[in-house]
C-alpha cells in the first residue's frame with residue numbers, strides 16, 4: 001500500500017502548484033505550497049505514509065467533526081439535533097443569512113461555521129478554558145498523540161481578524177441560538193481551529209470514525225458507535241463545503257477539509273486517511289488532496305456507492 005501511496009502522491013504533486021493559500025487568516029499565508037503529505041491507517045493493522053506526513057498545520061474546519069462528537073458525548077443526539085440541523089446548505093462555510101427570514105436551527109449544520117460555533121456553546125466545562133482543554137484531550141485521544149498542541153500564532157491571527165465569524169456568532173445570538181457570551185464562544189472556536197495536527201494525526205482520527213468509536217489496535221472505545229453514524233453521515237453530505245456533491249461523485253467517502261490544507265477521509269470499516277497540501281480551490285478544499293483521494297478511491301475501490 002505504501003508504494004501505491006508514494007506513486008500516487010508523486011503523480012498528484014503538479015497539482016500542489018495550483019490554487020491559493022487561505023490568506024484571509026494572515027498567518028496561514030506563511031504555509032509552503034510545496035508541502036504534500038499523506039498517511040493511511042487501515043483496519044487490517046497496516047499503515048502507509050508518503051511525503052510530508054509528519055508536517056504540522058492547523059486543523060481548521062477538520063475540528064468541526066470533533067466539536068460535534070464532543071457536543072454529542074456531552075448532550076446526547078436529541079439535544080444536538082434540536083439545536084443544529086443536518087441538511088447541506090449549498091452555501092460557503094462562512095455564508096451569512098442576510099434575508100429577513102428568521103435564522104432557524106434547520107438552516108445550518110455542524111460543518112458550517114455557524115453550526116460549529118453553536119456546537120462550542122454546547123460543550124460542557126467549568127469555564128471556556130476547561131472546555132478547550134476537554135476538546136484538546138479528546139483530539140489527542142482520537143489521534144493517539146499526547147503531543148498535539150495549540151498553534152498560538154494562528155490562534156492570535158484568527159482572533160484578531162475573525163470579524164466575519166463575529167458577525168455569524170452575533171446572528172446566532174440574535175436568534176437565541178447562543179446562550180453564552182459571543183466572545184467566550186468565539187474564543188473557543190478560534191482556539192479549536194488553531195489546533196496543530198499532521199496528516200498522520202488526521203488518519204488516526206478518521207480511523208476511529210471509520211471504526212465506529214474504537215481506537216486502532218487497542219479496541220478502546222472512545223464514543224458510542226451511534227455517534228460515528230451521525231458524524232459520518234454529515235461528513236458525507238456537508239464535509240467538503242459546497243463541493244460535497246462533487247466530492248461524493250469523485251471520491252465517495254465521508255470526509256472533512258479545512259482551509260489549512262488538510263483533509264481527513266473516513267472509509268467506513270476500512271481506513272482513516274489524512275492528507276496535507278495547502279493550495280486550495282475556490283471553495284476552500286485542497287486541490288492536490290482531492291486529486292490524491294480520487295486516485296486512491298479508484299485504485300482501492302473506496303467509494304461507498
Ligand code: GLU
Pocket residue numbers: 059060061062093094113158165193257258259260284
Ligand atoms: N477558522 C476558519 C474560519 O472560521 C475555519 C474555516 C475552514 O477551515 O473552513 O474561517
